[in-house]
Amino acid sequence: MTQESKLKLFREKARESNVLGFFSKTTDASVIESAGYSGMDYVILDMEHGPLNTETLKHHVMACKASGLISIVRVESFDSHNIGKALDLGANGIQVPSVTSAEQVRKVIDQTKFHPMGHRGVCRFVRAANFSSMDRFEYFKDANENIIVIQLEGIEGVNAFDEIIEISGVDIVFIGPYDLSQSIGYPGQITHPQVLAYIEKLHAKASQKGIILGTFCDSPDLLRKWRDLGLGYLAYSVDIALFLEKLKEINGIRNGK
Numbered sequence: 001m002t003q004e005s006k007l008k009l010f011r012e013k014a015r016e017s018n019v020l021g022f023f024s025k026t027t028d029a030s031v032i033e034s035a036g037y038s039g040m041d042y043v044i045l046d047m048e049h050g051p052l053n054t055e056t057l058k059h060h061v062m063a064c065k066a067s068g069l070i071s072i073v074r075v076e077s078f079d080s081h082n083i084g085k086a087l088d089l090g091a092n093g094i095q096v097p098s099v100t101s102a103e104q105v106r107k108v109i110d111q112t113k114f115h116p117m118g119h120r121g122v123c124r125f126v127r128a129a130n131f132s133s134m135d136r137f138e139y140f141k142d143a144n145e146n147i148i149v150i151q152l153e154g155i156e157g158v159n160a161f162d163e164i165i166e167i168s169g170v171d172i173v174f175i176g177p178y179d180l181s182q183s184i185g186y187p188g189q190i191t192h193p194q195v196l197a198y199i200e201k202l203h204a205k206a207s208q209k210g211i212i213l214g215t216f217c218d219s220p221d222l223l224r225k226w227r228d229l230g231l232g233y234l235a236y237s238v239d240i241a242l243f244l245e246k247l248k249e250i251n252g253i254r255n256g257k
Helices: 003-016 029-037 054-067 080-088 102-112 127-132 136-143 155-159 177-183 193-209 220-229 239-254
Strands: 019-024 042-046 070-074 093-096 147-152 172-175 212-217 233-238
Touching: 003 019, 003 070, 003 136, 003 147, 003 212, 019 029, 019 070, 019 239, 029 042, 029 054, 042 054, 054 070, 070 147, 080 093, 080 102, 080 127, 093 102, 102 147, 127 136, 155 177, 172 193, 172 233, 177 193, 177 212, 193 212, 193 220, 212 220, 220 233, 233 239
Parallel strands: 019 042, 019 233, 042 070, 070 093, 093 147, 147 172, 172 212, 212 233
Antiparallel strands: none
C-alpha cells in the first residue's frame, strides 16, 4: 500500500469514527513494534519531552512501518530543521507543540510541504525516499500527503483556534489538556468542568469546518467520553506509564486485590 493510500485510510477513519494512539518516551523500538500488533492506529514519538535522538527515532519509524503503525513525531519546535529531520527519516506526520497563532501554522505548513504547497528543504537521498531509489517526483507528491497535527496547549492558542481552522493544510488540531488546565488556573485538573467545556466547544467548531480534533486522556472514563463525543484523534497515556500501570495491577492481584 502506498503512503498516500495508507494516510487516506487513516484520515477517513479519524473523520468517520476515531483513531487511537499513545505517546512514546521509550528508546526501545521493540515496544513500538509490538504496539502495532496490538491494534493501535498510531504512535506519537515524543521528541519534545522524551529522550529520543535521531538514531532512536529512525529505528522507531522503521518499527512502525514493520507493524503497520502510523508514525507521528512530536517535534521539539516548529523550525524547519526539526520538521525536516523527522520527515526525512520516513515519519508519516508531525505534531507541532505550543502553537499560539495562525502565522505559526502557516510557517509549519510551508516547512512541511514541497512545492507548490511549501518550501521544505529538498533531499531525495533520505530514508523517506528509499535512499534515492524512489522516483523523485513520486517522492515529492507522496511526501506532501504527510499528516500535520497542530497542538494547542494554552489559552493563547485556544483563542487563535477560529483563525487556525481556516488554514488549508491542517489535518488535525490537538488540544493539550494539561497545559490548558494550567493556563486557566486549574493545573493538572484535566477533568475540571472548564477544561472539558473548552474542548467540547472547540470540537463543535472543528466539526463544522471538517477538521479533526484530538486530545490526550489517561483514564478509561475520559477516553470513553471523548470517543462518545466524536473526537477523531485520541491519544491514550504514555507507553512507560501504561507499562507501569499494568505491573501495579498484576502486583495488586498478587497481594489479593
